[in-house]
Amino acid sequence: MRVLVTEDDGDLRVALDAALRGAGFAVDVAEDLPAADFSIAVNAYDCIVFDRMLPAGDALEYVRARRQTGWPVPVLFLTARDGLDDRLDGLRLGGDYLVKPFAMAELVARVRSLCRRSAGGQATVLRCADVELDVARREVRRAGVLLTLTPKEFLVLERLMTTPGTPVSRKELIRHAWDEMADPGSNVLDVVIAQLRRKLREPQLVRTVRGTGYLING
Structure with missing residues (x-):
């Protein structure tokens, strides 16, 4: 299962990369939306982890625009915003929502669940x-x-x-x-x-x- 992590905080990006690799995922990383957009254009992913607020804009709006073209990849948003509307926005876009700070074990479990969804209901x-x-x-x-x-x-x-x-x-x-x-x-x-x-x-x-x-x- 291949995952893209988009996070502008260097320390957190390294930690996410290490946690997911340690759990057996193949991981690519991007530090902003332009880099993520390039990786998405040239690679196929089972799940993408987005920090919600990135230097080049709101990842949620990026995903919303992608969804309008039929892009189906499940996403996990990481954010300090924990309002109900924020969580619902993520769910409406076919993703999940994880509020900072979070346990790496929970992040790995969420990503694994989304990857199984990406596999189209593949048997457990x-x-x-x-x-x-x-x-x-x-x-x-x-x-x-x-x-x-x-x-x-x-x-x-x-x-x-x-x-x-x-x-x-x-x-x-x-x-x-x-x-x-x-x-x-x-x-x-x-x-x-x-x-x-x-x-x-x-x-x-x-x-x-x-x-x-x-x-x-x-």
Whole structure:
């Protein structure tokens, strides 16, 4: 799941980035609306976190204008404004509202919930052969045995299990699990796939599709 964080406070931006990465998200950051607008134009996100008041304007008005073009991405607004009208404005725009100060654990939970909404009602628990992936609990089991996966391994497996039996391109797997700084030509994905295969054990379920990417057997 890929998230964009737009926050002009440098310390808070770093803290948000660290908290979301630690929870297994791929994270891009922007310090103002023009930078966020550029990232949104070139990347696909499952959720966007906006500080409500930014140097270049009100993020809520930016999202309102985007919604008029059919833009569907869920958003989480961060703000010191806690009036009922403010909260309702955020909800009307298909987002959520978190009042400062807040606990990072709550922010992570809100972002995860919005990302699931972005997935279009994707099941909370994915199953393929004898592998079970619990999206909410961030747990993976094979034949009932709990596996220990890194955040990147979990995200790659999650994307493969979303469409079992269907090849997923390298570009899509990298988009889902890494941020915009990832080099599509590097071997980071191959390393994660090799680790996944080792941890999933035999019989192997993850197959290489030459010239395309990978798939998991249904």
